[in-house]
Amino acid sequence: METNPTDSKKPLKFKWFNVGQYTFEKDGRYTNHIGFDYIREEEALTYDALKIVNERIEEARQKALHGKLSPIVYFMEKTWMDPMTLSRFVGRSIFAVKRHFKPKNFAKLKSDMLQRYADAFEIPVEELKNFH
Amino acid sequence: MISDYKHNFSSHCETGVTSDLLRHKGLDISEPMAMGIGSGIFFSYLPFIKMQGAPMVGFRTTPTKIFKLTTQRLGVKTTVVKKFRDQLEAMDLLDRNLKNGIPTGCQVGCYHLTYLPPEMHVHYNFHNVVVFGKEDGIYHVAEPVLEDTQILTYKDLLRVRFAKGMFEPKGKMYYIESVTLNPDIKKAILAGIKTSVKNMLKHPIPFVGVRGMRMLGRDIKKWPKKLPANQASFNLIQLVRTVEEFGTGGAAFRFIYGSFLKEAGEKLNHDTLLETSIEMGETGNLWREFSIRSGRFVKTRNGSQDDYSLLADIILECAAKEEKIFNKLDKISK
Numbered sequence: 082m083e084t085n086p087t088d089s090k091k092p093l094k095f096k097w098f099n100v101g102q103y104t105f106e107k108d109g110r111y112t113n114h115i116g117f118d119y120i121r122e123e124e125a126l127t128y129d130a131l132k133i134v135n136e137r138i139e140e141a142r143q144k145a146l147h148g149k150l151s152p153i154v155y156f157m158e159k160t161w162m163d164p165m166t167l168s169r170f171v172g173r174s175i176f177a178v179k180r181h182f183k184p185k186n187f188a189k190l191k192s193d194m195l196q197r198y199a200d201a202f203e204i205p206v207e208e209l210k211n212f213h
Numbered sequence: 214m215i216s217d218y219k220h221n222f223s224s225h226c227e228t229g230v231t232s233d234l235l236r237h238k239g240l241d242i243s244e245p246m247a248m249g250i251g252s253g254i255f256f257s258y259l260p261f262i263k264m265q266g267a268p269m270v271g272f273r274t275t276p277t278k279i280f281k282l283t284t285q286r287l288g289v290k291t292t293v294v295k296k297f298r299d300q301l302e303a304m305d306l307l308d309r310n311l312k313n314g315i316p317t318g319c320q321v322g323c324y325h326l327t328y329l330p331p332e333m334h335v336h337y338n339f340h341n342v343v344v345f346g347k348e349d350g351i352y353h354v355a356e357p358v359l360e361d362t363q364i365l366t367y368k369d370l371l372r373v374r375f376a377k378g379m380f381e382p383k384g385k386m387y388y389i390e391s392v393t394l395n396p397d398i399k400k401a402i403l404a405g406i407k408t409s410v411k412n413m414l415k416h417p418i419p420f421v422g423v424r425g426m427r428m429l430g431r432d433i434k435k436w437p438k439k440l441p442a443n444q445a446s447f448n449l450i451q452l453v454r455t456v457e458e459f460g461t462g463g464a465a466f467r468f469i470y471g472s473f474l475k476e477a478g479e480k481l482n483h484d485t486l487l488e489t490s491i492e493m494g495e496t497g498n499l500w501r502e503f504s505i506r507s508g509r510f511v512k513t514r515n516g517s518q519d520d521y522s523l524l525a526d527i528i529l530e531c532a533a534k535e536e537k538i539f540n541k542l543d544k545i546s547k
Contacts, residue, residue: 104468105468105494109490109494111245111472111494125458126450126453126508126511127332127454127458129446129450130450133446133450134265161324161334162265162336163263163265163266166379169377
């Protein structure tokens with residue numbers, strides 16, 4: 082994917098668009114202007130959120146490589162999903178999706194279901210089957 | 214064909230769309246006014262819905278509710294198409310509207326919106342944009358939270374209108390048919406306030422409104438014991454981002470709503486409204502203090518004096534203040 086927000090090769094560069102902000106002044110006026118108020122722009126918390134999400138992705142990748150979790154978890158974190166969103170994408174219940182997180186159950190998946198997961202993550206099926 | 218739609222920069226997607234569509238038809242309704250008449254102020258804490266592991270805290274009502282209520286109360290005739298079974302039918306109806314020069318609002322998902330920066334590509338399907346023109350198969354889109362208008366291809370627009378995930382848009386679209394130019398603005402404002410009071414104080418569901426804020430405050434105190442440190446700070450980060458960064462006009466709509474109260478008070482010459490507008494601004498400043506202190510707390514874990522229970526106390530204080538404000542508004546809206 083071209084616009085993957087969590088591409089770890091590139092350094093994270095914060096390109097924030099300006100946000101409309103209303104402010105309450107001490108004399109009771111409301112003003113409307115563009116830009117961040119509550120924090121300096123380059124300090125915005127999006128950086129910290131990305132850092133934590135990237136840590137999670139790396140953890141899921143290591144677990145998938147060592148066979149503790151299925152690759153579905155890694156791709157789910159990578160595409161900023163959660164079990165609930167993913168269950169809507171593949172058309173199964175949350176419990177069924179969570180079952181597929183175990184490598185034992187993942188190995189039993191039929192090609193039809195694998196294709197649905199691949200479509201949700203926008204990757205070829207081979208990448209899901211032979212994860213390395 | 215591109216209609217002569219004038220795009221204004223706004224803080225929140227739906228109030229911006231509503232006010233711009235009304236202005237296009239010649240009815241001058243500002244963004245805070247749309248917020249107030251459409252009863253846009255809300256609070257819901259949904260711990261059982263997890264977005265990337267963090268509990269969902271919503272500061273907005275369901276999509277197109279603001280548009281529906283505002284137009285209904287101003288006596289404007291509109292059409293809202295809730296969902297389409299067929300994707301091509303949805304695009305054909307949009308094309309027909311654009312041919313007739315009707316700017317049309319659409320509910321879209323954010324993940325595949327190509328013009329947003331990559332940090333904003335999240336699975337969030339409550340966004341609203343106005344499509345106002347088509348030229349050589351390229352759609353012209355007025356994005357309320359960006360200053361300039363943007364373009365999207367047919368394929369991209371189809372994809373975002375039928376985005377998957379939680380709360381799917383299913384191609385929802387809405388447009389204005391005709392307006393009455395001199396609406397009864399006093400009645401509309403009071404009706405808007407009445408619904409807001411009901412949402413904030415008397416909602417039957419316990420995690421909505423002021424009661425929901427108290428529940429959130431109580432839960433934040435439990436986070437450091439219950440959750441691993443990483444998850445607890447991620448929850449706090451997502452909460453602060455919802456309050457300040459995701460197009461809420463600052464401090465979770467409190468500043469826009471206060472601005473509405475001030476505008477309404479000046480229009481109707483009403484003292485209580487002007488008084489509550491100042492109180493609402495002070496509450497907004499309190500929310501902002503919460504964001505600033507949480508931001509510092511997350512960044513410098515050891516250098517800051519705060520902890521989760523101190524931050525939760527700010528939210529509980531906000532709840533107490535807002536309860537007072539809406540009790541005052543309850544008396545005048547009867």
